[in-house]
Amino acid sequence: MAKEILYRKIASAVEQQIVAQTLKTGDKLPSIRTVQKIYDVSLNTVKQAFLELEGKSLIESRPKSGYYVSKSTGRRLLLPETSKPVLKDKGNHPEDLIIRVFDTMKDKTITQFSLGVPDQSLLPIPKLNKGVLKVIHSMDDSGTGYEPIQGNLNLRRNISRWSFTWGGKLGEQDIVTTSGAMNAIYNCFIAVTKPGDTIALESPVYFGILQIATELGLKIIELPTNPVTGIEIDALKKVLPRIKACCLISNFNNPLGSCMPDEHKKEVVKMLTNYTIPLIEDDLYGDIFFGKKRPAPCKLYDEAGIVMWCGSFSKSLAPGYRVGWVAPGRYKDKIIRQKLLHTISTPPLYQEVIADFMEYGRYDHHLRTLRQKLYTNCLQYQRAIEDYFPENTKITQPQGGFVLWLELEKKIDTAKLFDLAIAQKISFAPGRMFTQHDQFHNCLRLNFALKWDNELDFHLKRLGSMVKLFV
Structure with a gap:
């Protein structure tokens, strides 16, 4: 009976922190051994507490990484709807819009939510550089x-x-x-x-x-x-x-x-x-x-x-x-x-x-690290969008990759929003880029393979504020 009370006490304490937003979506929980020392209980007691939290979809485990506050916790934003392209539409490719987005690459001061490229901090560049030198010396030519x-x-x-x-x-x-x-x-x-x-x-x-x-x-x-x-x-x-x-x-x-x-x-x-x-x-x-x-x-x-x-x-x-x-x-x-x-x-x-x-x-080792970082980033982005964007925003919940698709209110034109965001040094990919038809004007794509920090969180907050101006 005492053991049962202890594991429920631990689970309740973590749950209260999640509900109060002390622990937010994407946050990593203390390790099982750390919690064991804090409460002076057995490992099995802590594991039982975490199992209960998992059963409520409040937390989820990541292989070789630990436990995180689940992205399903308190989710209030819906998924985008299934697309319904107009098959009879003759089609008009958005070439000019694509060029405008790619032109932003010239300005290194712009926060690039638009391009589907991983940040250099996520790549094993020093190891690859060593590999280049090794290969140059080992190849006959x-x-x-x-x-x-x-x-x-x-x-x-x-x-x-x-x-x-x-x-x-x-x-x-x-x-x-x-x-x-x-x-x-x-x-x-x-x-x-x-x-x-x-x-x-x-x-x-x-x-x-x-x-x-x-x-x-x-x-x-x-x-x-x-x-x-x-x-x-x-x-x-x-x-x-x-x-x-x-x-x-x-x-x-x-x-x-x-x-x-x-x-x-x-x-x-x-x-x-x-x-x-x-x-x-x-x-x-x-x-x-x-x-x-x-x-x-x-x-x-x-x-x-x-x-x-x-x-x-x-x-x-x-x-x-x-x-x-x-x-x-x-x-x-x-x-x-x-x-x-x-x-x-x-x-x-x-x-x-x-x-x-x-x-x-x-x-293989690099991919395991990359997946963990991208998964955490995905959770952080989703949390930020739920906090900073209008309540009727719809957002995807990908199980891999590193892009998010947002569906905003119908009256919002993300091509015009793009112009406003660029003036504030923020870039994203307007939805109209991803179709030949006259659709997805109220949608946008965000790249979450960037280095997460307070500044990036602030830029998402600014972008959310701009979206609200159009509502």
Whole structure:
């Protein structure tokens, strides 16, 4: 009886601090051993108290990191609605708006919530620099020669080994290296489409994919997309007879952060296989997950070779290295011919540096640290948005990646809000960038892969105040 009272006493004390906002969403709790010493109780008593708090969804554990105040605690902001793109709309690509946002990169004094790039403080730059020196001295030509067209052998071998983390059975012969994920996606589109063909994409969709499709003269169907589960399967099924290819960000979609359930991935691959429609799968964020295990890509369920699995190290390790890959399945020969035509080969130096980084477990260790920091950042952003933005703001709850999608009041135009924010040295990505249609004007995307501190919290507060001016 005494033990039961003790663990409930501890649980009650923590709960009261959470309710009073002394402990806020995203805050890390003291370790089990620290609480044990404070209350002079057994470890089992503290564990029982934490289990009770977990049962109430007040706290949640993070592997090898500890316990945090749960992001579901006191959540008052709703999720954005499933998108409903107007399929009959002729379409108008927001090129000018994209250029305006990217022009802000020139000003280093601007807080960049807009760009989907991790802050340098989150990257193992000193270790990579040492790797560059090591590789230069170890390579016969110091990295100045041509690589085989298919790409660096060591890197392809390590990428194929890494696929074991999601159950993949890829070999080095299945991988073609590219200059980043966008280069991979571009080559995939050229390999399986021609001008005038129709393709299916998510909505909202990463603007870079829209730019590629527009440049190649492709017609685009944007599919209704749920902020949690991704594209609506029935909507895809209806357009299958009309499309030549499909391109999806299956895990932690940019900008919604949605992650397709395994059942949906299986169904999508099955449907596309039946119609022999290639799926260009952008799995750029798959390794940046906040749960217990990495979600599998659609490629896991591909038995016919129609899935072209694309990825890169730009979001997780080294954006400027521009090292990516594609496992193109039955389209491998076409992809290699495309690569020969456009680049002859990819630069060997940075491929070898990343291969060396992966070879000795440093990449795995880096990812564990990165995930913990990004997860904490995500919680901090969500807490700040709930505190500083209007109460009718809707916000996504991603389980990985590093972008948040906000849906504001209908009358707010985030393109105009962007101009106001830039004048105050704050940048974000207006929602209109992520569609060819006249929609998402009241939405915006925020990058939470920045170094969290009081100044960043203050900038979110300022942005929230600007939003309130438009209400």
